[in-house]
Amino acid sequence: MVESKKIMWMLKKDLLVLWRHKPRLFSIFLFPILMIALFGYGMGGSIDNLPVVVVKQSSGPITDQTLSAIKGLDLYDVKDIITDPDKAKDMVKNGQVKAAIILPTDYEDMSSSQSKAVTIYVDSSDQMATQTLVPTTQALFTQISTRMGLAKIQTTTAQSGVNSTLSPINYQSITSSINFEIVKQYGDIKYIDFLVPAIIAMTVMMGAMMSMGESLAGERERGELARLFMTPTSVSTVVGGKIMSRLVIQTATALVLIGAAIALFGITINGSMLLTIFLLILTALCFVGFGIMVSARVSTQEDYVQMVMPFTMPQMFISGVFYPLETMPWIFQKIAYISPLTYANDALRGVMLKGLTIGDIWVDVAVLLGFTGLFFMMGVIRFNRDI
Numbered sequence: 001m002v003e004s005k006k007i008m009w010m011l012k013k014d015l016l017v018l019w020r021h022k023p024r025l026f027s028i029f030l031f032p033i034l035m036i037a038l039f040g041y042g043m044g045g046s047i048d049n050l051p052v053v054v055v056k057q058s059s060g061p062i063t064d065q066t067l068s069a070i071k072g073l074d075l076y077d078v079k080d081i082i083t084d085p086d087k088a089k090d091m092v093k094n095g096q097v098k099a100a101i102i103l104p105t106d107y108e109d110m111s112s113s114q115s116k117a118v119t120i121y122v123d124s125s126d127q128m129a130t131q132t133l134v135p136t137t138q139a140l141f142t143q144i145s146t147r148m149g150l151a152k153i154q155t156t157t158a159q160s161g162v163n164s165t166l167s168p169i170n171y172q173s174i175t176s177s178i179n180f181e182i183v184k185q186y187g188d189i190k191y192i193d194f195l196v197p198a199i200i201a202m203t204v205m206m207g208a209m210m211s212m213g214e215s216l217a218g219e220r221e222r223g224e225l226a227r228l229f230m231t232p233t234s235v236s237t238v239v240g241g242k243i244m245s246r247l248v249i250q251t252a253t254a255l256v257l258i259g260a261a262i263a264l265f266g267i268t269i270n271g272s273m274l275l276t277i278f279l280l281i282l283t284a285l286c287f288v289g290f291g292i293m294v295s296a297r298v299s300t301q302e303d304y305v306q307m308v309m310p311f312t313m314p315q316m317f318i319s320g321v322f323y324p325l326e327t328m329p330w331i332f333q334k335i336a337y338i339s340p341l342t343y344a345n346d347a348l349r350g351v352m353l354k355g356l357t358i359g360d361i362w363v364d365v366a367v368l369l370g371f372t373g374l375f376f377m378m379g380v381i382r383f384n385r386d387i
Contacts, residue, residue: 047132047324049077051097055088056081060108066144075136089121092185098129115179124184125353127194129324138180145178186354196261197348198321200254201283205341207250208287209308243288250284271351275358282368283344289375296379315341340371
């Protein structure tokens, strides 16, 4: 027979336990809100404000109208208007912009029968941004080409006269005023190529952080850490041992993932394999440090999981794993720059897709090292061997 008073007592007891564990209570309510917001804005958002540079090699009304049309589209965030095509290409290569739109030197010449070659030089390593930029820019210049062609037809008709005995006007060649050219800096990048480096980094993050819950918080809950500390063992020795074991396991997991991606999907690593392995080790070390920092003060594995989930899952959405940061509201884009996974993704994509060297990704490496040092320092300082 069901005893309602005892059921209510058990409910009250569980609610009191939850109330006493404030991090767990906070996570229960915060986590669903974060996930629905990030998932909705990410998957349901549109790609806007992609940084581009425009190369203007002539001056006149047509150029001015073209620049106004480019600035009028929400897709573009025009960072600069310059005159040097090589500088624009370097800006794309250095990651300052996603694409360079290069207008030719004869862009204002309406008398020429030759089509004008407008070039978009695009960072194809960001596959989703490329898929949006190229067709939109092509459609824009198709409209501009049509307007230029109509203007040329009017000019040609006025000059030839209605009863002119000159040869017939080739309207088709006149309306094809712009020849749109696409130059993909890193060739054709498939979505799987774009996805794999970030999936590897995300897997390392999830594996490192979740395993630390079992390794420290779980052992503390089962009393194994207390028995270990009864021996003449220092905190630094315990932490060092946990670091080494997690590091070996997570690096091995990442290497297996790379091997599987190469075998199954034909992924190629354009940069150094040694540098790729170094980045994997650094990423694993960074998130192991985060796990130690969180588990330093919690007494149960459940508390640990509830505390790390609001950090791990949102990073999958705000760090550019599945889609560009530009799909997110500006506030989430800013938050992405305090996420270690953002820098791990950027560095691994730079090496694996672009063939960059350590000198090209030193900022990402420095930030990851900084996060790693901060996490370990806080973890060791806050580590409580008594709870």
